[in-house]
Amino acid sequence: MKKEIFIFINVFILMSGIVSAANIGISPASINFKQVLRGGYAEDGIVISVDTTKPIWVETKPRGEIASWLNFSVVNFTVSKDKLYSLKISVSPPVDMPNGNYTGFLRLTTSGFGEGAEGHAVGIVKSTLDLAINVEITDIETIECDSSNFRVQSAEKGDDIIFNLDTKNKGNVRLKPQIKIDIWDKDQLNIIKSEEFLEKEILPTTQKGLTLKIKSNDLDIGQYWADVSVLECNALQTLTFDILEEGALKADGVLLGIVVKRIAEVDETIPIKVRFKNTGEKEVEAYFKGKITLGEKIVQLIETDKFSVPVSEIQEFNVFFTPKKVGKYIISGRVFYANKKTFESSAILETISKKFKLSSLIAPLIYLLLILLILFLFYKIRKEKKIYLSKLKKIKEK
Amino acid sequence: MAKGSKTLEKTFEFFVFLVEPIVFFLFFFFSFFPFFLDITTADIGENVNVLSGIEIGKSPPNIRFVDIGNGSINLIPNSTKIVNCAVEIEDFDGEIDIKNVSAKFFHSTSFDNDVDDNNKHYTNNSCYINESYGDGNTVLANCLFDVWYYANAGIWNCSVVVDDYSNYEVNGSNITQVSSLLAVGLPSIINYGAVNSTYVSDESITEVINFGNVIINLSLSGYAVSEGDNLSMNCTLGSLKNISIKYEKYNLTASTPGSLTLSQFEAAYINLTSSPVVKKFGLNYRQNDTENEAFNSTYWRIYVPVGVAGSCSGNIVFGAAQSSES
Numbered sequence: 001m002k003k004e005i006f007i008f009i010n011v012f013i014l015m016s017g018i019v020s021a022a023n024i025g026i027s028p029a030s031i032n033f034k035q036v037l038r039g040g041y042a043e044d045g046i047v048i049s050v051d052t053t054k055p056i057w058v059e060t061k062p063r064g065e066i067a068s069w070l071n072f073s074v075v076n077f078t079v080s081k082d083k084l085y086s087l088k089i090s091v092s093p094p095v096d097m098p099n100g101n102y103t104g105f106l107r108l109t110t111s112g113f114g115e116g117a118e119g120h121a122v123g124i125v126k127s128t129l130d131l132a133i134n135v136e137i138t139d140i141e142t143i144e145c146d147s148s149n150f151r152v153q154s155a156e157k158g159d160d161i162i163f164n165l166d167t168k169n170k171g172n173v174r175l176k177p178q179i180k181i182d183i184w185d186k187d188q189l190n191i192i193k194s195e196e197f198l199e200k201e202i203l204p205t206t207q208k209g210l211t212l213k214i215k216s217n218d219l220d221i222g223q224y225w226a227d228v229s230v231l232e233c234n235a236l237q238t239l240t241f242d243i244l245e246e247g248a249l250k251a252d253g254v255l256l257g258i259v260v261k262r263i264a265e266v267d268e269t270i271p272i273k274v275r276f277k278n279t280g281e282k283e284v285e286a287y288f289k290g291k292i293t294l295g296e297k298i299v300q301l302i303e304t305d306k307f308s309v310p311v312s313e314i315q316e317f318n319v320f321f322t323p324k325k326v327g328k329y330i331i332s333g334r335v336f337y338a339n340k341k342t343f344e345s346s347a348i349l350e351t352i353s354k355k356f357k358l359s360s361l362i363a364p365l366i367y368l369l370l371i372l373l374i375l376f377l378f379y380k381i382r383k384e385k386k387i388y389l390s391k392l393k394k395i396k397e398k
Numbered sequence: 399m400a401k402g403s404k405t406l407e408k409t410f411e412f413f414v415f416l417v418e419p420i421v422f423f424l425f426f427f428f429s430f431f432p433f434f435l436d437i438t439t440a441d442i443g444e445n446v447n448v449l450s451g452i453e454i455g456k457s458p459p460n461i462r463f464v465d466i467g468n469g470s471i472n473l474i475p476n477s478t479k480i481v482n483c484a485v486e487i488e489d490f491d492g493e494i495d496i497k498n499v500s501a502k503f504f505h506s507t508s509f510d511n512d513v514d515d516n517n518k519h520y521t522n523n524s525c526y527i528n529e530s531y532g533d534g535n536t537v538l539a540n541c542l543f544d545v546w547y548y549a550n551a552g553i554w555n556c557s558v559v560v561d562d563y564s565n566y567e568v569n570g571s572n573i574t575q576v577s578s579l580l581a582v583g584l585p586s587i588i589n590y591g592a593v594n595s596t597y598v599s600d601e602s603i604t605e606v607i608n609f610g611n612v613i614i615n616l617s618l619s620g621y622a623v624s625e626g627d628n629l630s631m632n633c634t635l636g637s638l639k640n641i642s643i644k645y646e647k648y649n650l651t652a653s654t655p656g657s658l659t660l661s662q663f664e665a666a667y668i669n670l671t672s673s674p675v676v677k678k679f680g681l682n683y684r685q686n687d688t689e690n691e692a693f694n695s696t697y698w699r700i701y702v703p704v705g706v707a708g709s710c711s712g713n714i715v716f717g718a719a720q721s722s723e724s
Binding site (some may be wrong): 023024025026027028029030047049050051081084105107109115116117118119120121122123124125126127128129130131132259261271273314 | 457458460470472473474475476477488490533547551577578579580581582583584585586587588589590591592593599604609610612617620630631641646698700702708709710711712713714715716717718719720
């Protein structure tokens with residue numbers, strides 16, 4: 001009974017609005033900086049949220065043995081439920097720190113909501129959150145990075161060809177990525193131009209968008225392919241771009257995919273759909289050219305009719321294929337359009353032997369029944385013939 | 399009579415002559431050429447019309463992607479966060495062939511078919527299908543989940559099932575990270591009421607609620623006007639006008655009801671300090687979906703010394719930090 005009364009009082013207190021008007025939260029609840037070099041750098045971010053739409057004033061203050069190493073993007077800010085706040089925290093340990101693990105806090109304090117009461121002793125509650133920050137200091141250098149989001153834009157003849165990519169330094173030393181761009185001809189047979197770039201420093205744990213420019217004066221009008229490689233990150237991406245005539249509308253398209261059933265039976269006729277989207281600035285005439293292989297052997301060559309594809313439209317090229325053997329067929333090819341070709345795309349079709357179906361027995365059964373009926377008729381006719389002939393014989397004898 | 403029987407005999411012989419070969423013909427025909435319908439002939443150079451039997455069946459829907467957004471999911475204290483599992487679906491029988499999209503969002507320690515639990519498993523049986531998205535064969539299904547602040551931190555899986563009217567059912571999934579959330583709910587004031595000089599106030603009970611998804615410890619400190627002033631309260635009247643920090647005390651585990659003398663008060667409660675002191679509070683996050691059990695009571699009293707009168711106020715700083723048990 002006592003417990004029930006206690007719970008009731010608690011619920012009453014909670015429901016009566018005595019709890020603070022805003023509850024602030026930080027996510028994640030702690031940060032670990034691993035393998036930071038002495039005199040090095042590392043950064044991470046936290047998100048500060050609150051359960052009220054009213055803007056709440058928040059103040060940050062570092063504490064603990066690593067307080068002097070910590071830096072923040074801002075010290076004071078406001079946050080509301082509709083507008084979460086992302087705070088960047090970085091750490092720069094001194095060069096003379098011994099290896100080891102160090103701990104500190106980032107204290108986030110909100111302004112108190114309460115007020116004093118006349119003639120009463122009142123403690124105004126200030127809610128603070130202590131974000132635990134752990135730093136591991138090391139003297140072992142690690143080089144690790146990731147490159148992604150490679151892009152290139154087509155250029156008019158004479159303009160620069162602009163390549164973009166993002167590189168994240170995941171190691172603990174500053175990184176100057178070395179980037180190599182090889183430009184291939186339309187058929188990807190010969191490298192016609194090659195350039196190397198040494199980019200600006202990227203701090204550990206940070207990401208940087210890189211922009212690289214190549215002159216297009218010595219390139220003829222047409223389609224080209226480019227292999228962009230970042231040596232430190234062991235990353236390579238093939239891109240395609242056009243050198244356009246001045247003022248020319250760009251023809252561009254994407255092979256969205258080859259759609260086919262994943263599993264089919266032998267002798268089943270399978271529709272294959274190839275989807276191409278015109279992403280350029282003018283209507284193009286396009287067709288799909290590809291092949292179907294089983295192991296090393298080409299079992300069927302595909303070349304569809306040409307279709308006009310308006311700007312922003314998707315064209316489907318339909319092909320039918322009847323696999324004759326059990327196995328894994330690979331359907332691959334490209335869409336050719338406006339004297340250009342898309343990246344190659346492929347799909348896999350796995351074939352299995354025919355399943356036993358009861359319905360497949362219906363036709364043979366009908367035939368069997370017909371044959372049996374004919375045999376029966378044949379037997380009946382023979383029998384009747386004998387009876388008839390014996391009757392005739394008797395009549396003759398009479 | 400003989401003439402009649404002869405006529406009958408001739409008629410019968412003619413019948414047998416006619417029927418027998420027909421029956422024989424049919425027998426061999428059906429026996430050896432059961433697929434006679436497919437047989438066609440043509441001379442060289444002539445076109446052949448073949449009655450072909452290609453039957454293009456219905457195609458299953460194809461899940462192109464399941465997207466749960468970039469980066470990790472940051473929960474909101476004492477509230478829900480809408481998580482959208484967006485699914486792009488293509489069906490070559492047309493978008494109207496897509497019958498239903500359902501999804502489950504669950505923690506890595508849970509399974510697809512587990513019952514719903516706000517800590518680790520959510521279900522949306524009917525995702526919103528946006529047919530205006532893409533072309534006539536493509537839709538975007540938005541599977542929304544109201545994820546509570548006390549959902550377990552870690553890897554979560556969004557598992558999607560698409561059904562179409564051609565009786566196909568296809569599955570897709572993707573994973574995301576739900577971040578840990580440190581949040582605490584506190585009252586705005588601790589009111590000790592009207593307390594006479596040289597008396598200890600009645601006990602004031604203050605609830606500390608865990609509004610996050612990690613176990614929390616508390617750090618406590620206090621000041622009257624500015625941090626580190628070694629005072630708990632500043633008052634409007636009296637010769638001293640201040641209450642020392644040592645006269646404001648707390649107990650994080652046990653209540654001591656009734657009126658207390660100063661010595662009893664000092665024995666049962668712990669001094670509040672000017673600098674923060676971390677206490678092992680071990681307040682777990684909410685596990686019960688129907689009732690919030692993630693709160694602990696703290697017990698507070700203040701002693702008012704001689705030389706203090708009027709209205710008094712001070713600041714109590716409650717600091718929440720993630721416990722190493724999380």
